[in-house]
Amino acid sequence: MKVRKPQSKRKSTRLQKGIEKKISAHNRKQKKLSKKDPTWKSRHPKDPGIPNSFPYKAQLLEEIESKKQADIEARELRREQMRAAAIAQGASAEQVQAMDAQQDIIEQQNRLGALMDSVNHAALEFAGEIENVDNEDEMADDSDDEVTEELENAFVELNQDASRKAFDKYFKQILDACDIIIYVLDARNPTGTRSKEVEKLVLQNPNKRLVFALNKIDLVPTEVLSEWIKHLNKQFPTVPINASGAAPNAFVYDHPYTLSKQMTAQNMLKSLKKWSGQANLGRAAVAGVIGYPNVGKSSVINALLGRHGGGKACPVGAQAGVTTDIRRVKIDSKLSILDSPGIVFPNGSKNKNPVEEQARLILLNVMQPRYIDDCRPAASVLVKKLQKNDDLYKQFMLHYNIPPVVQIEFEEFMTQLLVHIGRKMGRLNKGGVADLQGAAQSLVTDYTSGRIPGWEKAPDIAKVAKSQVEVVSSWSKEFDLDGILEGLL
Incomplete structure (x- = not known):
C-alpha cells in the first residue's frame, strides 16, 4: 500500500490574518x-x-x-x-468612654479588612504575581490580626503601632539613602503636618539637610503664606511650591508670578541643583520626599520633572494611599529624588482621645470620609475652627447660603446646619429626612478639596535656639534661598 506524504498544518499568512479578522469582527x-441587552448581569457568579x-x-x-449572637455577646x-479593669485602675468616665470609642474604630478597621484583602489580592493577580484562585474561601484564610495589619498599613489608621511600623520601614530607609530630606507640608495647616521627632532625627546627622516644601499655597492668601514662611524659616529652610492645580470649583487665591506653579518648581529645582553641585559628593545627590498622606509629595516631584522635560513619573490622586512603595526618579546625572508613601508621623503624644485624633486626620485628608461611619465629630471641629476667623466663617456661610442664625447651643446649631446642607446637597433619606452623616461627609469633603477656604494662622515667631539659627542660616546659603524668598520675608 502506498503511504501518502503527511500534509503540513501550517497556514499561509493571508489565511491566518483572515481568521483573526473574522474572530475580531465576531x-x-x-x-x-x-x-x-436590558438585563444586568454580574461578572461574578452569585452565591446561590x-x-x-x-x-x-x-x-x-x-x-x-x-x-452571630454568641460573637456579639462575647464582644x-x-x-x-475592659471597662471593669479600667475602672479598677482608677480610670475616669471620660477615659472609659474614649476606650469604647477606640474599640469602635478597631471594629471598623476589621470590617474594612476583608475589602482591603480582596483588593490587594486582585491587584497581585492582575500583575501576575499570584495565580488565579478559583476557591474564594482560600482568599479569606488569613487571621483577623493579619487583615487588620494590612488595612492599617494601607490607610494608616489611628493605631500607633502601625504608624510606628510604617515610620520605621519607610522613613528610616529615606533617611539612610538621602542627602536632602524634603519635608512637604500643607500650607493650610503646616503645624498639623509636621513632626518634631522627624526633625530631631535629621539633625542628629550633620551630613543631612532638611528643607520644608510648603505645598498647596494657592489655597491660602499671600499674607498668610508670608507669615508662615517667616515663622518656618526661623527653624528650617522653607520653600513655597504650587505643585498641582486645585480641585474643580476650589476657592483659590491669586499670588504674584514668582509664586506660580512654573516659577516655584523652577526655583526649587535650582536650589537642589546648587546644593548638589557644591556638596562634592563624588556621586549624584539624592533627595527624599516625605510627608503626610495626600499632602502632595508625588505632585512635587512631577512639578520638578515638568520643568525638566520629564513629564509625570509618579502617580497621583485625590485620595490618600496612591504611592505604596519607595520610588526612585532620576532628574539628571547630578540629582535623583525618592518618592515615599504617606506616613502619619509620631507627634510625641500617646494619650489622645481617639475621636479627636480621628477628626484631626480626617481634616488633614489622611483618612477618607467615605470610610468613616460618622463624620459629624470632624464636621464639628471644622465649624469651630472656621468660627474663630470672621472672614472664613462668612465665606463658609455664603458657600452654603446659610441664613443668619440666632444664638443657640452649638450642638443644636450643628444639627440645623447639617439639615440645611443635607437638603441643599441632596443628602436625603426616605421620606425626605436629611441624612446628617452624608451632610457631614459632604462638608468635610468640600473643605479637604479646597471648595471651602480654611487655614491656620501662623503663630508668633517662636524662640529658637541660637545654634539652630546658625545652622538654618548656613543651610539657606547653601540652597541660595535668599533670592527665592525675596519679598516674602
Whole structure:
C-alpha cells in the first residue's frame, strides 16, 4: 500500500490574518449585542445560598444565627471586662468612654479588612504575581490580626503601632539613602503636618539637610503664606511650591508670578541643583520626599520633572494611599529624588482621645470620609475652627447660603446646619429626612478639596535656639534661598 506524504498544518499568512479578522469582527458584534441587552448581569457568579430543598436548611440557619449572637455577646463581655479593669485602675468616665470609642474604630478597621484583602489580592493577580484562585474561601484564610495589619498599613489608621511600623520601614530607609530630606507640608495647616521627632532625627546627622516644601499655597492668601514662611524659616529652610492645580470649583487665591506653579518648581529645582553641585559628593545627590498622606509629595516631584522635560513619573490622586512603595526618579546625572508613601508621623503624644485624633486626620485628608461611619465629630471641629476667623466663617456661610442664625447651643446649631446642607446637597433619606452623616461627609469633603477656604494662622515667631539659627542660616546659603524668598520675608 502506498503511504501518502503527511500534509503540513501550517497556514499561509493571508489565511491566518483572515481568521483573526473574522474572530475580531465576531467579538465586536457580540459586544455590541450585549450592550443592547436590558438585563444586568454580574461578572461574578452569585452565591446561590442554601437551597430550599436541603432538608437541614432551618438547622443550618439557626446555627449561623446563634453563632452571630454568641460573637456579639462575647464582644460585649470583653468590653465589660475592659471597662471593669479600667475602672479598677482608677480610670475616669471620660477615659472609659474614649476606650469604647477606640474599640469602635478597631471594629471598623476589621470590617474594612476583608475589602482591603480582596483588593490587594486582585491587584497581585492582575500583575501576575499570584495565580488565579478559583476557591474564594482560600482568599479569606488569613487571621483577623493579619487583615487588620494590612488595612492599617494601607490607610494608616489611628493605631500607633502601625504608624510606628510604617515610620520605621519607610522613613528610616529615606533617611539612610538621602542627602536632602524634603519635608512637604500643607500650607493650610503646616503645624498639623509636621513632626518634631522627624526633625530631631535629621539633625542628629550633620551630613543631612532638611528643607520644608510648603505645598498647596494657592489655597491660602499671600499674607498668610508670608507669615508662615517667616515663622518656618526661623527653624528650617522653607520653600513655597504650587505643585498641582486645585480641585474643580476650589476657592483659590491669586499670588504674584514668582509664586506660580512654573516659577516655584523652577526655583526649587535650582536650589537642589546648587546644593548638589557644591556638596562634592563624588556621586549624584539624592533627595527624599516625605510627608503626610495626600499632602502632595508625588505632585512635587512631577512639578520638578515638568520643568525638566520629564513629564509625570509618579502617580497621583485625590485620595490618600496612591504611592505604596519607595520610588526612585532620576532628574539628571547630578540629582535623583525618592518618592515615599504617606506616613502619619509620631507627634510625641500617646494619650489622645481617639475621636479627636480621628477628626484631626480626617481634616488633614489622611483618612477618607467615605470610610468613616460618622463624620459629624470632624464636621464639628471644622465649624469651630472656621468660627474663630470672621472672614472664613462668612465665606463658609455664603458657600452654603446659610441664613443668619440666632444664638443657640452649638450642638443644636450643628444639627440645623447639617439639615440645611443635607437638603441643599441632596443628602436625603426616605421620606425626605436629611441624612446628617452624608451632610457631614459632604462638608468635610468640600473643605479637604479646597471648595471651602480654611487655614491656620501662623503663630508668633517662636524662640529658637541660637545654634539652630546658625545652622538654618548656613543651610539657606547653601540652597541660595535668599533670592527665592525675596519679598516674602
